Amino acid sequence: MGIKHLEEYRDPELAKRLIDRIGKAPHRPARLMEVCGTHTVSIFRSGIRSVLPDTISLVSGPGCPVCVTDQRDIDAFIAISRLDGVIVATFGDLIRVPGSISSLQKERADGRDIRVVYSAMDALDIARQHPDQQVVFLGVGFETTAPTIAASIQAARMQGLANYLVYSAHKTVPAALETLVNAPDVRIDGFILPGHVSVMIGVNAYAFLTERYKIPCVVAGFEPADILSAVYKLILQIDAGRPLLENAYPRAVTPEGNRRAIQIMEDVFEPVDAVWRGIGVIAGSGLKIREKFADMDAAVRLDIQVPESQPPKGCACGDILKGSKTPLECPLYQKRCTPMHPIGPCMVSSEGTCAAYYRYHQ
Amino acid sequence: MCLAIPSKITHIDESGMATIDVQGVQRQASLMLIEDPEVGDYVIVHAGFAIHKLDEAFALESLAILRESLELATLSESAS
Numbered sequence: 001m002g003i004k005h006l007e008e009y010r011d012p013e014l015a016k017r018l019i020d021r022i023g024k025a026p027h028r029p030a031r032l033m034e035v036c037g038t039h040t041v042s043i044f045r046s047g048i049r050s051v052l053p054d055t056i057s058l059v060s061g062p063g064c065p066v067c068v069t070d071q072r073d074i075d076a077f078i079a080i081s082r083l084d085g086v087i088v089a090t091f092g093d094l095i096r097v098p099g100s101i102s103s104l105q106k107e108r109a110d111g112r113d114i115r116v117v118y119s120a121m122d123a124l125d126i127a128r129q130h131p132d133q134q135v136v137f138l139g140v141g142f143e144t145t146a147p148t149i150a151a152s153i154q155a156a157r158m159q160g161l162a163n164y165l166v167y168s169a170h171k172t173v174p175a176a177l178e179t180l181v182n183a184p185d186v187r188i189d190g191f192i193l194p195g196h197v198s199v200m201i202g203v204n205a206y207a208f209l210t211e212r213y214k215i216p217c218v219v220a221g222f223e224p225a226d227i228l229s230a231v232y233k234l235i236l237q238i239d240a241g242r243p244l245l246e247n248a249y250p251r252a253v254t255p256e257g258n259r260r261a262i263q264i265m266e267d268v269f270e271p272v273d274a275v276w277r278g279i280g281v282i283a284g285s286g287l288k289i290r291e292k293f294a295d296m297d298a299a300v301r302l303d304i305q306v307p308e309s310q311p312p313k314g315c316a317c318g319d320i321l322k323g324s325k326t327p328l329e330c331p332l333y334q335k336r337c338t339p340m341h342p343i344g345p346c347m348v349s350s351e352g353t354c355a356a357y358y359r360y361h362q
Numbered sequence: 363m364c365l366a367i368p369s370k371i372t373h374i375d376e377s378g379m380a381t382i383d384v385q386g387v388q389r390q391a392s393l394m395l396i397e398d399p400e401v402g403d404y405v406i407v408h409a410g411f412a413i414h415k416l417d418e419a420f421a422l423e424s425l426a427i428l429r430e431s432l433e434l435a436t437l438s439e440s441a442s
């Protein structure tokens with residue numbers, strides 16, 4: 001039993017009418033980028049690509065947190081797991097990402113203590129149960145996840161837990177979108193903005209995209225009708241030549257976002273330059289643990305030695321994350337690189353574009 | 363990673379952890395990131411934390427607006 005509105009958003013009739021409207025709307029060719037990995041998967045699963053007019057192409061963006069994590073950070077995770085007296089706690093989709101010389105999965109098979117958790121709070125529980133070891137949570141994710149990790153750091157401080165550490169490789173979305181808009185090899189006519197990052201940061205956080213760059217932007221939810229109504233709004237904007245920032249997910253996303261969550265995030269983290277896989281350094285797009293919580297910062301507390309990192313040879317994840325290539329243009333796709341034997345992170349994560357193509361693209 | 367299905371808060375303990383019901387499955391979620399949670403609220407949950415409280419009446423209203431705008435677009439088309 002769900003709630004009533006949810007069933008109605010799943011009404012196939014509603015989706016059909018939206019498809020019909022999109023088909024009839026006059027429009028020029030448009031490249032729309034869905035920024036969020038969950039959107040990518042939802043678009044594939046629901047078959048939205050195949051029902052849109054040929055003139056509208058959907059390109060996937062940098063919205064899979066594991067995929068955009070730099071190779072050096074993946075190698076740092078592996079180095080941490082090799083330290084004595086350390087238990088690594090991580091979300092499941094990081095486990096199989098290949099580092100330069102190993103992966104967390106291989107390290108676990110070699111006997112390192114690496115545990116998959118569902119929530120940062122589970123990592124706190126592990127820390128409580130193992131007071132004589134250091135529990136290091138691998139913090140990967142955008143503004144949806146970063147406040148949850150920040151909350152766990154605050155909780156650890158309140159509970160006086162001295163053996164809970166976080167390695168923060170968190171990233172923030174708006175700065176990355178700005179970089180893409182300015183990238184010479186990327187053409188985007190409109191953004192389908194992420195649903196749950198927007199729950200946190202609010203619609204207003206993207207205002208600069210329409211004001212400064214005149215890019216049509218619509219925040220979307222995850223049901224097919226949500227995504228279709230975002231596409232519909234975007235093509236109407238493009239057709240009218242009037243870029244706007246609209247919200248097609250108002251039941252979850254407000255103009256200001258979740259202020260409480262953002263306050264907690266800002267209490268614990270401060271902006272820092274961060275390296276995104278394939279994109280490079282984006283100023284102020286990372287989150288570093290603030291000085292006052294330095295005793296819980298794994299990067300400060302631990303001696304993490306990372307050898308020279310090697311991104312996987314021949315992997316096109318970098319271009320795929322910018323929307324400038326599709327997996328079909330990667331020579332390794334489906335040949336040497338499959339979900340069983342992933343070469344790059346875009347094939348590992350369930351939200352990765354290569355994995356979505358592999359599962360759903362015919 | 364984003365779970366789009368709203369979950370219902372069925373119990374809140376003293377430490378601010380909630381038991382939530384996700385389509386019949388019971389899970390734990392922290393309520394640290396939302397204001398004034400109550401048993402019976404529907405919430406969006408991400409990585410073990412409730413991140414948004416849904417207002418059903420508002421959700422239905424925005425749905426009605428969407429349907430209406432589609433209606434209007436179809437009408438204006440057949441009129442022209």
Ligand code: SF4
Nearest residue numbers: 315316330337344354
């Ligand atoms: S198919 Fe594999 S090797 Fe090619 S871009 Fe995707 S993850 Fe990288």
